[in-house]
Amino acid sequence: MPDDAQCPECQRINEVLSRVGDRWSVLVVISLAQYGTLRFNELKRNLGISQRMLSLTLKQLERDGLVNRTYHPTIPPKVEYNLTEMGESFREPVTVLGEWALQNLATIDASREAYDNNVSS
Structure with missing residues (x-):
């Protein structure tokens, strides 16, 4: 692994990849790329994710400029998410x-089964 002198941006790359x-x-x-604009509960239902984890993930993606959050002051309030231009480039x-x-799930x-059988033997 290169040190900071050889790769001054390595730490930043690590932050982004994390x-x-x-x-x-x-x-x-993937979900927003496939379906376009989705409401919070649609994402939650599609992904089977907890409300807290989805909220944290969306906030970070918005902070990083990958997701737009649009708030509609209706009753009840409506919040929609879609990919930004940079999010689309990540698609x-x-x-x-x-x-x-998906192609490699069976393999x-x-x-994993072979490994687990060898480890437990």
């Missing part, structure tokens, strides 16, 4: 990652 590479951020981006790599995971499951 955000965009976490499980819930990836799933939120392709996240989609590829998601497709890779990963078999590898």
Whole structure:
């Protein structure tokens, strides 16, 4: 691993990858990329995520400029989320990652089972 002199931006890269590479951020981006604008409860229902975790994830994605939050002062209040231009640019790599995971689920499951059987023997 290069030191700070060789890679002065490595720490910053780590910060960004920690955000965009976490499980819930990836799933939120995939969901918004697939469906467009979604309300909070639609995202929650689609992902099977807790309200607290979704709220934290959306706040971080908004802070990082990947997600727009639109508040409509209706009764009851309505909040919608969609991808920003930068979020849209992140769509392709996240989609590829998601497709890779789907294509390799059976292989990963078999590898885990083989590993678990060897470890417990």
